[in-house]
Amino acid sequence: MKEIFLNLSHYTIVWIILVIVFSFPVISPLLKEGYFPTHDGEWAIVRLAEMHREIKDLQIPPRWADFLNHGHGYPLFLFTYPFPYYLSEIFHLVGFGLVSSIKIVFILSTVSSGIFMFYLGKRINGNLAGFIAAVLYIYAPFRLVDLYVRGSLGESVSLAIFPLLFLATLSLVTNPNLVRVVAVASIFAILITTHNAMALLFTPFYLAFIFVAIKMYSEDWKRYLIRFFLPAILLGLGLSSYFWLPSLLESKFIILSQVPLADKGQHFVNINEFVYSPWNYGLRPSFQIGWMHLVLFIIEIIVLFILRGIVAKKLIYIGLFSIAASVISVFMMNQISALLWEAPLLSSVDFPWRFMTLLTFFMSLGAIYIVEKRIFKILSLVLIILAFFLVQNFARPQMFFERGEEYYETNDDTTTSAGELMPVWVKELPKSRPTEKTMLLGGNANITNTIYNSKMITIEGLAQTQAKIGINTIYFPGWTIKVNNTLVNPDYSNNRGIITFDIPPGPFQIKGTFERTPIRLLADLISLVSIIFVFAVFIKIALKR
Template sequence: MRRIIPIVILLFIGFVYTFPFFQAGFFETHDGEWAIIRLAEMQRELRDFQIPARWSDYLNHGYGYPLFQFTYPLPFYLGALISLSNIGLTTTIKILFVASVFLSGVGMYFLGRKISSSFGGLLGTLFYIASPFRLTDLYVRGSLGESLSFAIFPWLFYVSYRYIERPDRKTFILGALLLGSLILTHNVSALLVFPFWIGFLYVVTLSLRKNKMMYTLKYFLPLIFLGVSVSAFFILPVLFEKKFVLLSQIPIADTARHFVAFADFLNSARGYNGIPSFQLGLAHLVAVSLLFISLFFTSWTKVKKYRIFVLYGLFSIAVMIFFSNSFSYFLWKYPPLSWVDFPWRFLTPLTFMISFLTIFLPIRTFTKILGTFLIVLAIFMTLPYVSVQNRINREDSYYQTNDATTTSADELMPIWVRQKPEKRYDEKVEVETGFATLSNTFFNSKQISFLVESQEQSVIKVNIIYFPGWEFTLNGVPVLPTLGNGDGLMRLTIPAGITKVDGVLGNTFIRMVSNFISLVGLGVIFFMAVSIFFIKKNHEKH
């Protein structure tokens, strides 16, 4: 019964905080509908067997856009898998948002129960679900990637603790998959939480192991390497081919305007029409302050093993607050911080770390009592956040035929495009100069082919923005497309006669290498999983 009660509470609270998702239709947020459009694009690309998905042919008025080359893809791979049951685009995205809440709650419960106690796990879960910034992500920002990263954080920390406690192949595989999944789910959140996760690994090792250096070299480095390898197909092109898009030249926002003032942590507007709310929650901050004070006024002799975790959590929170505040402005000019668009992104790992600390409230009687009062207060204070601005009800066709880029400033536009497309073309291929007839045109997100009957040398304009990897042949002979007029579109010079034109979006060298690394990583995981299965079978026989 004692095990069932926390689960029942979690299910009930989870349902209360996700209730708007169970109602018909969707609702307006900053990015929520973009997620639906991106899912429609992912479906298109997977139907075309463009694996991994990189180039979105339909977006940008049909001229193409390297969306999943630079935008976290895992939520949309999962969405494409879920949507195979024909439940619709909007419903699929809603399922992912709801799952992010329940999975994060269960993960925090297991983490808290492992390190502290069952009640500590329950407190951490409730504080986590009732975090104001989490609710801002759900109902104001509509950030699918960040919402799902909230779900991965506690599981990554929990499995890491288990791995240090008792290293085996199973936890090694799970740890690597969780790290890789976090990078693929929201690479910015992964970047920001990574040093604090490394700190957590060190703290756990410090408390459980004697030979810390050998343990790090033998167990941690292979796990990190394998986790990064799984995500290499995405993260390496992001790093090495970012130079091809506007994001490498023009920042999305002025960093100086997106720091969080200390007062905003306690009270800031919900921000439906602009900058989101940065509230961390009064009850949450009081809980953290309570733990901080208890370090000085409480004897920790009987709970010595928890002290290092509380100190780690408090230090991490202080560092995250520093980097989200303008005091750290001088550091944001340098990598890796310069890779992050907004300093307030630190609120994502900060929200997790605050909730993580609350799992230690029950270790003393007075903090346990006050912690119980504070979580009740937190729930009552954040329930008003479970509301939506405007309800919308659109058919899937609306999202499947959207011509936008799904990025705020078209920052993934190739740098050679000086004149952005403003409307959809009439034909996918056109005769720009000369006399020619075009026929048998076929195209999808990764290839195009057509037949040209030309009376003289002609120039054919292909209404696809060039991106490295596009390769063309004329009657089987490789040719290089040319660009012109600042529109970034590809053009082919065709000789007189009948010419069969074939174009394919291939891989650059870095994409081939990154794909290979990911395949090797997944292969290692597969063979390790198979070995675990057969070892278990052999043990059962004997």
């Protein structure tokens, strides 16, 4: 029996099953009925309900959330990462409820992150290395914080993309071809649209890893960079330009460009908090790295020096990279890095402790090479088995409740922390949902018919005199108004920042549409051309076969 098990263990499927089994204590609360309180988890459900409305209205890509902000509209998906909600919408469209769809994405992102980390470790140093790294990755304390305290859907999906992107990068280095260039580009694009801050913080490390990957398997870095990775990065930026380009260039229109979401000085992490900070469900979560991860991190450093000159150079490179990236991540979360957080782009990240998500990945990645010494291999397995039983004490929500689908479908708040995506010209924030979408602000006119959805509105009626019409929708660039097929300039200088305009006497037909600005049009065209190129590559390959 022992020989059979040892033989079976060499098959990848057995290791994958083990990874799934070890992930069960972490995901089991998500398999229960109802939901639980987190910082952002329920807002993710409300956002999914809004994205579903926008897709039903054929607003492609979804950008303007007309139902939110108490029915006054909000540029939610212009600035908020959309990809996790695309995934959730797929499950919702095939019949799952809003809550179940979000929970499925949390579950799949957790399990797949372990599987991708396993494959990454397997590729570099074999099955056992991959398994140890995968379990470390799944059991990282901050992952539990993301799932059951913060409820961050974007960061949870990002944790699955990190190892997948590294895996695709190694594949491109070891066997370069056009398909792998497209794969790297596509995964990079998914990362950009999965979480704004994660993409920004992770990209410099990823660019460094490209050099590490090339050094692991080749010395011809110029060839790889120019022929393969530069095109992959540019294609990835092209595929995702529909999101990041308008988000970057149109951010000047929103409050977040003028008022920071948070005081960074209040969100640095003290060194002792990495060693121990109590588990809690408050706004400042636990930043504890975890005893298992700390022990194995120390072992990683020891192994790196013990095996210098003996172990293959690829393990030395991956070890140096993971340790350096971990140290940099800790540094960036500490007060001593405060000056760096004033740099362009980096200043747009709200909390320095967002590096905890990256630290989770880098510290788990380093475990790939510690199996080179038998004693450390045994110790790692003992720690992992012990953690399997202990993790259940932390992988649990504060409580469960059942609100029902209607609660999320009818919730019309902004879904953001402090209304930070509100246009800068709005002086009086909406407090309640208006009884009517349109209103007469001056003159004498009768509005007889109003039809609207998330991307358009039509108004019909008869004006006895020149009149002023108001639409209870906050103006944002892209909204155009036509009165009797004549384009008019909307006035939004009122305190509420809503769309108003004048109409002449007589019958009137008004059509308002939320259209692409020149920036959005350019960004969408770049993405469209990039998508066509990707499809052309796969069609060409399919025809060859």
